[in-house]
Structure formats: C-alpha cells, structure tokens
Amino acid sequence: MDDHRTPPIPHPVNAGRVEVFRSLESSLGTTFSSQPIVPNPNPLIIVISGPSGVGKDSVIKKLREVREDLHFVVTATSRAKRPGEIDGKDYFFITKDEFLKMIEKNELLEYALVYGEYKGVPKQQIRDYMAKGCDIVLRVDIQGAANLRRILRNSAVFVYLVAESEEALVNRLIGRKTETNEALVVRVASAREELRHLKEFDYVVVNKEGELERSVKVIDSIIEAEKARVQQRRAVV
Numbered sequence: 001m002d003d004h005r006t007p008p009i010p011h012p013v014n015a016g017r018v019e020v021f022r023s024l025e026s027s028l029g030t031t032f033s034s035q036p037i038v039p040n041p042n043p044l045i046i047v048i049s050g051p052s053g054v055g056k057d058s059v060i061k062k063l064r065e066v067r068e069d070l071h072f073v074v075t076a077t078s079r080a081k082r083p084g085e086i087d088g089k090d091y092f093f094i095t096k097d098e099f100l101k102m103i104e105k106n107e108l109l110e111y112a113l114v115y116g117e118y119k120g121v122p123k124q125q126i127r128d129y130m131a132k133g134c135d136i137v138l139r140v141d142i143q144g145a146a147n148l149r150r151i152l153r154n155s156a157v158f159v160y161l162v163a164e165s166e167e168a169l170v171n172r173l174i175g176r177k178t179e180t181n182e183a184l185v186v187r188v189a190s191a192r193e194e195l196r197h198l199k200e201f202d203y204v205v206v207n208k209e210g211e212l213e214r215s216v217k218v219i220d221s222i223i224e225a226e227k228a229r230v231q232q233r234r235a236v237v
C-alpha cells in the first residue's frame with residue numbers, strides 16, 4: 001500500500017530555515033503568501049480646532065516635524081496679503097472674483113465670509129495629497145469644525161485642543177503680546193462658549209504649559225491609533 005502521508009517537518013535544530021519553510025508549505029498544501037495581511041491604512045483627515053492662543057499653530061508645526069507624510073492644508077483667502085506673509089505657504093491669496101468662481105464650481109470643501117473677506121479649503125489640494133498617501137491636517141475655528149463635521153461626518157477625525165485651565169490660556173495669550181485687552185476679553189468669552197461644542201469632537205487634547213512636546217505626542221498617537229482601526233475612516237472630498 002502507498003503511504004500518502006507528507007514527510008515529517010524537520011526540526012529547526014536539524015534543518016535550515018528554507019527547508020523547514022518548504023516542508024511547512026507542503027504539509028499545509030499551500031504556499032505562504034507575501035501579500036500584506038491587511039491593506040495599508042487609508043489616508044486620514046485630521047481636523048484640529050481650539051480656542052485662540054491655545055497652541056494650534058505650535059502643535060501643528062511640531063507635528064509636521066515628526067510626521068513627514070502629513071500635509072497641512074493651505075487655505076485660500078480673498079483678503080490682502082499682510083507684510084511677511086507668503087503666497088502658497090500662509091494662504092493662497094486670490095481675488096474675490098476668483099473665490100466666487102471656486103464657490104460656483106464647487107471647488108471648496110468649506111468656506112466662510114469673515115469680516116467681509118472669504119476664506120476656504122480647496123478640495124483639489126486635499127485630493128492631490130491624499131492620492132500621494134499623505135494624511136491631511138486642517139486647522140479651523142469652531143464654526144469651520146462644525147461645518148466640516150456636517151460635510152465629512154465620521155470620515156475625518158476631529159481633535160479639540162484646550163489649555164489646562166482658563167488661567168493658563170489667558171497667560172499664554174498675554175505672553176504672545178498680539179492682543180489688545182478688549183480682544184483678550186472677547187477671546188476668553190469665545191473660549192467659554194466654544195467648550196459647549198466639545199462633544200462634537202472625537203478627541204480632546206490638553207496642551208499643558210511647557211508640555212508642547214507631550215501634546216504633539218498625544219496627537220501623533222491618536223493618528224497611529226486611527227491607522228490601526230479595523231473599521232477605517234474613509235474620507236472622500
């Protein structure tokens with residue numbers, strides 16, 4: 001009678017890795033696939049918001065240093081360029097007519113009219129960078145975050161940055177020396193009002209005094225955790 005049993009798998013002590021590998025394959029009756037076990041995670045859209053002076057710009061600047069595959073969306077605006085601002089870096093400076101054409105052609109993911117000037121998020125820029133596999137960071141005010149939530153729903157991840165206390169936030173604003181006293185009062189009142197919308201965000205990150213690096217690490221970890229989700233978010237813009 002023929003013996004159909006597969007030969008025993010040699011013990012790794014007595015055989016080379018290739019021999020053990022091959023005999024494991026023949027005992028299973030299939031070759032081992034070199035294909036990734038799960039597909040690459042989808043590019044992520046991260047929306048970062050928070051009160052004025054909390055540290056959004058500072059956090060994003062450092063986050064871009066630690067995550068190379070991150071694209072920070074440059075907003076388009078119809079307002080005039082201020083001294084020192086660079087077109088394409090700080091904003092895309094376009095005319096009001098050009099802006100209205102973009103609205104008409106549905107080329108903006110979200111836009112707002114602020115003190116008579118338009119600002120908005122160009123869709124194409126997001127598409128281009130997502131196609132390259134980059135994650136996208138958007139820095140928006142609370143109203144922008146609410147608009148984007150309505151548009152993107154759960155396909156993007158929404159992060160709200162807070163200071164550890166009102167006291168710390170005010171100190172940070174005073175330290176920046178960019179605000180008049182009247183503006184400071186408005187900023188604090190807005191920060192109180194904004195907190196009521198916290199539940200519309202997915203994550204809240206406390207940017208503690210002197211702990212900017214830690215805040216960046218937390219957001220970096222949020223991105224990593226999002227990349228490990230079984231049900232991936234899938235943003236389409």
Ligand SMILES: Nc1ncnc2c1ncn2[C@@H]1O[C@H](COP(=O)(O)OP(=O)(O)OP(=O)(O)O)[C@@H](O)[C@H]1O
Nearest residue numbers: 052053054055056057058172176208209210211212
């Ligand atoms: N963790 C931190 N500890 C101490 N200072 C900080 C921290 N994070 C940011 N800052 C400082 O606080 C000030 C405000 O930060 P930043 O300009 O990044 O805030 P922002 O949220 O982008 O403000 P705005 O919305 O008004 O543009 C800056 O002077 C910055 O250096």
